[in-house]
Every structure is written in structure tokens, then in C-alpha cells.
Amino acid sequence: MQAIPSRKALTHERILETAARAIRRAGFNGVGVADIMKEAGLTHGGFYAHFASRDALLTEALEHAGNQNANHMGKGIVRRQTDGATPLRALVEAYLSERHLTGVENGCAVAALVSEMPRQAPEVRAVGAQRVRSLVALVERSLPPGADNTAAAAIASQMVGAMQLARALGDNAEGKALLAANRNALLAQYDTTSQT
Amino acid sequence: MQAIPSRKALTHERILETAARAIRRAGFNGVGVADIMKEAGLTHGGFYAHFASRDALLTEALEHAGNQNANHMGKGIVRRQTDGATPLRALVEAYLSERHLTGVENGCAVAALVSEMPRQAPEVRAVGAQRVRSLVALVERSLPPGADNTAAAAIASQMVGAMQLARALGDNAEGKALLAANRNALLAQYDTTSQT
DNA sequence: TGTACATCAGTGAACGCGCGTTCACTGATGTAC
């Protein structure tokens, strides 16, 4: 409707962009209101003109992170499909890529934050659950039609778990090997065009 | 060596027991020095006679949590094996049980804390990586001899991811369904004695 | 087009609070003779 966003709306968006990256980088508890405002080029006093509370920011930021990641990862998926990969292979390779291992800040919000979700305020938890559902739905759309409808949940679980374990091991040979093991296992099991 | 533990050693142990549960319940950032001391029946002032710093406590507590969980979950695994389950089935069913879904406090430290690990102090991270390796090793020991040696990493990833996604969805039908989907997928793929 | 005023986004100082850490002290336990 409002084709030209107001100055305030632009600032609001900028704060969200910043926060969406910050929560993935530093965790829900790792970011302060002042930090984020500063990173967005503002002073902390103006914060409450944009958000009712810190939790309100976290809620919006988590939602925003989902969209940011859809863009980032979406490109990788599309490129792999144009190169001839099946939808599932494209997804698995993009998700379990070394790029994703390193780029927490722009990566999947679920992988970056799941274990903290159960400890957040109800509003944040609700959005978190939604993000989990979207991830499962994304996997589901990549499966060949007629596939077992519980497969999506299993694949999503494995991808999220793999990325987290790899990050816990570190951005090194050990972490990368764990990612590779998961890529192989997933593709061998679910991708019909799989090759060694 | 020291068969009779000193009074101080007993207190130290009690603080660790408390902290090991607290970090899984509330996360690394969710527990304060004073909270833990209070929960252990002490005042916060005495803390630094036991630990050099808060991070030192987190490090020891994470290690301790691993042992606590080995006891807790170990029982469930043994019972399932005596009831005739294969080692892998026993592990998968114990790990992806509804009991584990609810009992974060006594559950797997990796599932409770992975996404926070990359953001911790180096000493804590190091222990975290060790706990990941132990988990993979535990899975490995449950696999039939001669199994693909990358399978353990894949299974561990899926189990950890599944537990976390289920917890993010909540202790309800949705979360339980996700667990069930993962149990089925894992057993169908890796357990030869699998049945619908 | 130009002036006068109202609105609005953002500033920066200040608040109360909780946290990690320190430290002088106390009361109990253990040891020497």
C-alpha cells in the first residue's frame, strides 16, 4: 500500500536487519539493546520508539532472520538446480555447505538458535516454532511427490543437527568431515540420482 | 586414592551437580553464580573458594553433565537391551524418548546446549567439542561391527537435531510426532530387526 | 513563495537492578602437646 516507506519505517527495517544478524551471531542472550542500536548507527535512547521491549525486538528479528536466510540460501539452491541437481540434492548441499558452516550470521536461524528457543519468552518461542515448521515445509517441497510424509521431519532434523554439531566441533577438518558424512548419508538414502 | 572425600570436596561436588542441571535447564547464560550457590544451599561468597571463575564452573559443569546423563540414559538403554532390543534400537528409543523430551535437566548436554557452544569461552568450547565426540563414539559402539564409519556421525546428528526441534515445537503432540518420525526413519534405515 | 508553527525521529543523561567478583570476618574442625 504505502509505496514510499517513511523515514521511521526505514530505520525500523535497518534495526531489524542488524538484529536479525546479531541474534544468530551472538545468541538471544548475547545481544543488548544498546549494541544493536549502535551497530545500526543510532543511539540506544530511540529504541523504544520502535519496539515495545527487548523481547518484541527478538520476536521480530527472529522472523526477519527467516526471510534473510530464505534469500541467501535460496540463491544457492536455485543455482544448484540449474546445474542439474534434484531439488533435494540442491537443498542438502546448500544447507550442509561449508559456506553455511562459516556464515552463521546469514544462515539458518533454527540452526543458530534452536537450543535457546525453549528458554525464551512465549512470543519468541511461538515464532521459533513457526520457523521450525517452515524449515520442515521447505524440505517437504524438495521431496519427490508421494514421498513418505514423515521423511521431511527426519531430514530437517538431521540437517539442523549436523550443522550444529559441525559448528560445535569448529570450522576445521573435523567439522567439515561431519558435514560431509551427513551429506553422503542423506543423499544416499533420499536422492535417487545420487553418485559417490 | 583419597577414599574419604573432604568436606570441601563434597561441597564442590554438590555445586557441580547443581550447576550441571542448571545449565541444561536454563542455558549457559541463564545461570548466575548466586543462583547456583543458593540452589546448592550456600551463599555466593564462598564460590571463589571452589572455582576460579564463572567460566571455570561452566567448563566443569558441562563435563559433569555428560556423566550424569550417561547414568540416566544408560539405565534406559540397558533395560531396552535386556528386553531384546538391538544396541542401536535401544539407544535410539532411549534418546528419542518422551522422557528425554521433557527431562532436559537430566538429558543429553549436547542436545540442551549445542547452539550456544560456539559462543562460549575457549575452555568451555573445548569441553563441548569433547562431548560431541563422545556422543558420536557412543553411537558408533551401538552400530553392528563393520558398519559404515560415517554412519555414527549421521545418526548422532539426526538424534540431536530431532530432540532440539521437538523441544522447540513443545512438549505436545507436535513435538512428539516429530520424535516418532525420527525414530521410525532411523530404525527403518539402520536397524535390521526393525518392525512397523 | 515565504513565514510560523506543529509534529516527529532521534539524542543523551539518568534510573534501578542484577551480576561477577572481592574481602574482612566467623564459627567449626582438626592438630599439638
Add this chain to the structure above:
DNA sequence: TGTACATCAGTGAACGCGCGTTCACTGATGTAC
């Protein structure tokens, strides 16, 4: 066995600091006539 003293575990007040939140203010933008 009993007394005198040293050691040691735990107490509780205090510290500095950072955080979420509030608020009086400023300077810029927009509107009325």
C-alpha cells in the same frame, strides 16, 4: 583426656559495571495560510 591454637569452609556486605528502560530535550521535516 583436656586445653590452646591454627587451619579452613563458608558468610554476608560491598565493589564496579553493564543492561533494559525512561524521559526531557533538540533539531529536522512537514503543514497551514
